[in-house]
Amino acid sequence: MGSPLIHARGLTKRFGEFTAVDGIDFDVAPGEAFGFLGPNGAGKSSTMRMIGCVSPPSGGTLRILGKDPVREGSEIRARLGVVPQADTLDNELTVQENLVIYGRYFGLSRAEVRRRAAELLDFVQLSERATSKVEPLSGGMKRRLTIARALVNEPELILLDEPTTGLDPQARHLVWDRLFRLKQRGATLVLTTHYMDEAEQLCDRLVIMDNGKIAEEGSPLELIRRLSTREVVELRFPSDPPEIEPGTFNGQVARVETLPDRLLLYTDDGDALVPVAHERLRPQSVLVRRSTLEDVFLRLTGRTLVE
Amino acid sequence: MSYALRSYEYWLTVYRRVWRGTVASSVLNPVLYLAAMGVGLGSIVQKNQLGIPYLDYVAPGLLAAVGMQVASIESSFPVRGAIRWNRQYYAMLATPLRVGDLVTGHLMYVSTRVFVAVSLYLAAVTAFGAVHSPFALFCVPVCVLVGLAFAAPISGLSAWAEEEVFNPLFRFAVTPMFLFSGTFFPVERIPVPLRWLAYVTPLWHGVDLCRHLTLGTPTPLNTVGHLAYLLAWVVAGVWIARVAYRKRLVT
Numbered sequence: 001m002g003s004p005l006i007h008a009r010g011l012t013k014r015f016g017e018f019t020a021v022d023g024i025d026f027d028v029a030p031g032e033a034f035g036f037l038g039p040n041g042a043g044k045s046s047t048m049r050m051i052g053c054v055s056p057p058s059g060g061t062l063r064i065l066g067k068d069p070v071r072e073g074s075e076i077r078a079r080l081g082v083v084p085q086a087d088t089l090d091n092e093l094t095v096q097e098n099l100v101i102y103g104r105y106f107g108l109s110r111a112e113v114r115r116r117a118a119e120l121l122d123f124v125q126l127s128e129r130a131t132s133k134v135e136p137l138s139g140g141m142k143r144r145l146t147i148a149r150a151l152v153n154e155p156e157l158i159l160l161d162e163p164t165t166g167l168d169p170q171a172r173h174l175v176w177d178r179l180f181r182l183k184q185r186g187a188t189l190v191l192t193t194h195y196m197d198e199a200e201q202l203c204d205r206l207v208i209m210d211n212g213k214i215a216e217e218g219s220p221l222e223l224i225r226r227l228s229t230r231e232v233v234e235l236r237f238p239s240d241p242p243e244i245e246p247g248t249f250n251g252q253v254a255r256v257e258t259l260p261d262r263l264l265l266y267t268d269d270g271d272a273l274v275p276v277a278h279e280r281l282r283p284q285s286v287l288v289r290r291s292t293l294e295d296v297f298l299r300l301t302g303r304t305l306v307e
Numbered sequence: 308m309s310y311a312l313r314s315y316e317y318w319l320t321v322y323r324r325v326w327r328g329t330v331a332s333s334v335l336n337p338v339l340y341l342a343a344m345g346v347g348l349g350s351i352v353q354k355n356q357l358g359i360p361y362l363d364y365v366a367p368g369l370l371a372a373v374g375m376q377v378a379s380i381e382s383s384f385p386v387r388g389a390i391r392w393n394r395q396y397y398a399m400l401a402t403p404l405r406v407g408d409l410v411t412g413h414l415m416y417v418s419t420r421v422f423v424a425v426s427l428y429l430a431a432v433t434a435f436g437a438v439h440s441p442f443a444l445f446c447v448p449v450c451v452l453v454g455l456a457f458a459a460p461i462s463g464l465s466a467w468a469e470e471e472v473f474n475p476l477f478r479f480a481v482t483p484m485f486l487f488s489g490t491f492f493p494v495e496r497i498p499v500p501l502r503w504l505a506y507v508t509p510l511w512h513g514v515d516l517c518r519h520l521t522l523g524t525p526t527p528l529n530t531v532g533h534l535a536y537l538l539a540w541v542v543a544g545v546w547i548a549r550v551a552y553r554k555r556l557v558t
Binding site: 015049052054055056073074075077078080082084086087088089090091092093097101102104105106107150 | 309310316394398399400401402
């Protein structure tokens with residue numbers, strides 16, 4: 001492992017009285033896909049903006065590519081690719097013009113930026129729309145254009161703030177597919193998400209954030225192993241679920257979570273638990289599934305990710 | 308400076324889509340104004356009141372006023388748009404560009420717009436026979452300076468304001484200045500306390516300077532005084548704009 005591309009210790013961001021990021025530590029190594037998982041307001045975007053050198057930290061240490069984001073922000077940004085949460089495309093300009101002007105911000109020659117634009121539009125499957133205005137494009141297409149744009153300077157580090165929020169499932173999969181290819185090529189990705197499936201698919205390693213703090217850190221699989229059981233039995237009820245203790249099931253259930261419309265029973269053998277649960281609790285329906293990061297998050301914070 | 312040029316290039320790219328319309332109105336407007344104010348209204352204004360034909364009096368005033376108007380418009384809605392609508396300033400700040408480059412790049416674009424509009428206006432003024440000295444050519448850079456004296460603080464205001472403030476800005480600041488800063492009649496006709504208000508505006512300084520230039524009567528002291536005053540507005544305005552942009556964009 002080379003020296004980290006991002007190094008943060010006690011990183012803090014305050015807005016007046018409000019502490020958005022509360023003294024977090026993390027490192028991101030070259031070639032890694034690193035994720036910040038957490039609900040809205042957890043401090044993910046504030047962290048991303050500090051990494052993107054557009055928001056000076058209120059405290060702690062932050063080094064990006066070995067440099068200081070406050071004093072050397074411009075030099076650092078020259079080597080970053082940023083996909084912001086809200087699109088910053090010019091709707092009146094064409095797809096191609098948006099890419100070219102963005103490449104020019106990095107000081108690329110017109111010829112060079114045109115060549116790269118053609119390649120990148122091909123990569124994000126937008127070549128046919130090159131001369132169309134951005135305005136009528138779908139949300140998924142705009143996202144892909146934003147991703148292409150972020151790659152125009154051949155960045156060493158790519159920052160993606162909620163890359164698929166607001167996209168329909170098909171568009172999300174297309175974006176994931178492109179990000180996965182970037183990962184295969186050895187790009188370093190840092191992303192925030194409140195979708196646990198996104199984090200599981202894309203991240204080698206992630207931190208779970210809540211209330212500006214890091215609650216846990218590890219690979220998706222590690223976190224699930226460490227903090228949840230292998231399987232989950234979900235019981236749905238027509239009205240409020242009954243209150244039960246884990247002990248009710250003779251050690252078969254490690255933990256119980258009560259949600260408004262269902263009970264989650266954490267167990268290592270779901271199939272063995274189903275008949276027992278059926279008999280005792282008479283649920284409307286039963287589902288056995290594998291544990292996910294959502295369950296890890298629930299365990300850590302008592303809340304679901306997407307509310 | 309080279310980073311500011313990159314931001315300037317964005318504004319030119321946007322302008323390329325709309326330039327035809329702005330050139331058409333930049334040609335039509337002076338013709339209409341000079342015909343109505345200079346020739347029409349001028350025919351009933353007695354020459355001995357001003358010592359010169361009214362057309363000669365009003366034409367340089369309009370020239371400076373156009374510098375103000377174009378600059379004010381180009382530093383209000385476009386700046387708000389780059390922050391709130393297409394969020395292009397945020398796109399720029401994700402690249403090597405810095406806040407100061409955004410301010411400078413935008414003011415370079417405003418200067419270009421004023422340069423084009425005033426050059427066309429000056430051509431019309433010349434065609435109407437209201438130019439009496441080659442000094443008149445200096446009206447173009449003077450009007451660019453007038454434009455910057457407005458554009459710099461207004462772009463700061465556009466970045467700083469939470470609510471849209473352009474209606475009151477144009478209604479209570481830009482339009483009254485257009486009418487009362489010596490454009491159509493001497494400010495000496497305004498009662499004393501209010502007259503000082505006219506002297507404070509950058510526009511009056513631009514109007515008086517342009518008038519001396521088209522009439523061929525500039526004096527060193529007057530010229531330097533006006534230029535220094537306009538420059539002071541630009542310097543203060545750029546400082547305001549940089550603070551306001553930073554407060555809005557770097558949080």
